[in-house]
Amino acid sequence: MTGEHTDRDFDPHFVGAERLLVGLSFNPRDSLGPEIAGRVRRGEEPRGRPKASRAAVLRSVLGVAASVMMMVSAGILTWKSMGPPVLIDSCCQDLDGGGTADDGFVLEARGRHISRLRLYEDRDGSGTLSSADLVRFVRGRVPAIAGERDARTTRICCADLDGEGPADDGVLIMSEADESVVLAAVYEQHPRGVAAPLR
Amino acid sequence: MSAPPQNPVQDNGLDVPHVQAEPCAAWYAAHGRAVYNYFRFQLVPPDDAEDFTAETFLRAVRAADRYDASRAGVQTWLLTIARNVLIDERRSARVRRQVGIDELRDLAMDEPSPEERMLRREEVGAAMTAMGGLNTEDRELLSLRFGGDLEIAELAQVLDVPPGTVRTRLWRALERLREQMT
Numbered sequence: 001m002t003g004e005h006t007d008r009d010f011d012p013h014f015v016g017a018e019r020l021l022v023g024l025s026f027n028p029r030d031s032l033g034p035e036i037a038g039r040v041r042r043g044e045e046p047r048g049r050p051k052a053s054r055a056a057v058l059r060s061v062l063g064v065a066a067s068v069m070m071m072v073s074a075g076i077l078t079w080k081s082m083g084p085p086v087l088i089d090s091c092c093q094d095l096d097g098g099g100t101a102d103d104g105f106v107l108e109a110r111g112r113h114i115s116r117l118r119l120y121e122d123r124d125g126s127g128t129l130s131s132a133d134l135v136r137f138v139r140g141r142v143p144a145i146a147g148e149r150d151a152r153t154t155r156i157c158c159a160d161l162d163g164e165g166p167a168d169d170g171v172l173i174m175s176e177a178d179e180s181v182v183l184a185a186v187y188e189q190h191p192r193g194v195a196a197p198l199r
Numbered sequence: 200m201s202a203p204p205q206n207p208v209q210d211n212g213l214d215v216p217h218v219q220a221e222p223c224a225a226w227y228a229a230h231g232r233a234v235y236n237y238f239r240f241q242l243v244p245p246d247d248a249e250d251f252t253a254e255t256f257l258r259a260v261r262a263a264d265r266y267d268a269s270r271a272g273v274q275t276w277l278l279t280i281a282r283n284v285l286i287d288e289r290r291s292a293r294v295r296r297q298v299g300i301d302e303l304r305d306l307a308m309d310e311p312s313p314e315e316r317m318l319r320r321e322e323v324g325a326a327m328t329a330m331g332g333l334n335t336e337d338r339e340l341l342s343l344r345f346g347g348d349l350e351i352a353e354l355a356q357v358l359d360v361p362p363g364t365v366r367t368r369l370w371r372a373l374e375r376l377r378e379q380m381t
Binding site (some may be wrong): 016017018020021022024025026027028029032033034035036037039040044046047048165 | 221240254257258261287308341
């Protein structure tokens with residue numbers, strides 16, 4: 001059949017099958033129409049879509065509950081495996097290359113997973129981050145570089161920054177001549193020749 | 200279906216949107232046979248086909264205010280409902296998958312002699328058996344086309360595919376039916 005054929009003009013190849021279907025008809029019983037009209041008149045509702053059996057509903061509920069429990073358990077395990085919470089406020093060193101040991105950093109992490117790292121200049125001399133201090137740099141979970149002109153690298157090592165016990169963690173700072181910080185990251189000391197991924 | 204029309208809509212001379220028994224009776228008079236035949240072509244036995252036809256019209260009355268005559272004719276709309284009825288009934292296993300060849304008591308026949316009527320019955324029985332050998336999509340298409348008596352454009356509306364696609368599928372379905380019958 002092609003677009004040139006009309007609705008009732010099929011390929012002769014199909015004449016037999018098509019003619020049989022065209023001529024095929026079934027008669028509902030005569031009383032069906034009045035019966036339906038009567039049911040409508042009485043306000044009868046259609047059956048509608050089949051309702052799920054109680055067993056099927058129960059199976060669905062149990063399935064969902066099991067899935068939720070598995071997800072919660074997995075979440076708890078994942079959270080626990082991330083390690084202990086860490087909040088370190090370390091002051092005071094020269095982190096920005098300005099020549100004065102008046103800088104500090106605040107590290108918020110869970111084990112090795114850093115959530116926030118802030119570098120500040122301890123302007124009020126309190127030895128901790130306070131509202132009077134100048135926050136020079138803030139980053140989130142992933143280290144990112146914020147500039148690329150003549151950056152100078154400063155490394156402070158070593159301390160236990162991830163709460164795992166050994167004092168094998170360091171802080172790496174990249175700053176520019178105007179003391180603006182372009183990168184701050186934590187790393188774990190590796191044996192010589194093995195690259196330490198920045199966190 | 201879109202918002203209910205403001206005024207009663209004429210389709211084949213019938214007032215459509217009023218949820219009353221009289222319009223329903225008129226719908227049935229005009230389209231009941233097509234709906235019933237759609238179910239029979241889908242190999243639904245006569246008793247179940249009557250039940251499903253009634254369910255189709257009860258649902259249609261219930262949904263009459265959502266009918267949009269600018270989008271589809273009444274028969275197309277009713278057969279869309281009939282399709283959903285069949286899907287729901289099969290989901291709930293209230294319908295047998297195959298019709299027996301001996302379940303042709305409602306077959307319309309003009310043949311005058313008993314011999315001719317017997318031959319006709321055998322011929323239709325073979326056709327129904329061949330329909331049973333088709334896949335669901337082919338049987339659906341042929342049932343809407345020859346049982347529901349829908350034209351290509353109406354089939355395209357019901358199946359939500361372009362008319363050209365309907366033609367191609369119809370051609371292939373008839374090819375497969377012919378293969379089943381030989």
